[in-house]
Amino acid sequence: MRFVIKPTRLSQAGFTLAELLASLLFLALVIPAAVQALRVSSLAGSVSSRKGAAARIADRVLNESLILTNWTGTRNGTITEGTTEFRWTLQQANWTGQNIQSVQELTAEVVFPAQGRDFSVKLVTLVDTAVLNPTSTLPPPPATPSTASR
Helix, strand or coil: CCCCCCCCHHHHCCCCHHHHHHHHHHHHHHHHHHHHHHHHHHHHHHHHHHHHHHHHHHHHHHHHHHHHCCCCCEEEEEEEECCEEEEEEEEEEECCCCCCCCEEEEEEEEEEEECCEEEEEEEEEEEEHHHHCCCCCCCCCCCCCCCCCC
């Protein structure tokens, strides 16, 4: 009895060297691009979350200044939230929108670091100083109907 070895298709079952090199080249191009995209999206997320915090701080500075009527001139300070330091500036200027002398424009600008650079958020509001001034003459409050019992 004689054994005959028949040729099989094993020689056709693998990848060629050219196919392997092409796939490695493709991976070498795709992986760095994907990692860079993830890095950029992560940095964009951190900037946007800090911008949200800066907007809250600017809103708080404006509200506190309006309530305390302590907004004449230029004021500044710092507020730390977490590990980030936010520098704020409050500026008062005459409003140039209409010819109303008693309206002032308040601008709160908050500057914060992210990605090795400084970003800023500005909030602006208008204040009628005639309403806030206690010496001004305000119109009387509306009369309320009496609730006398019959």
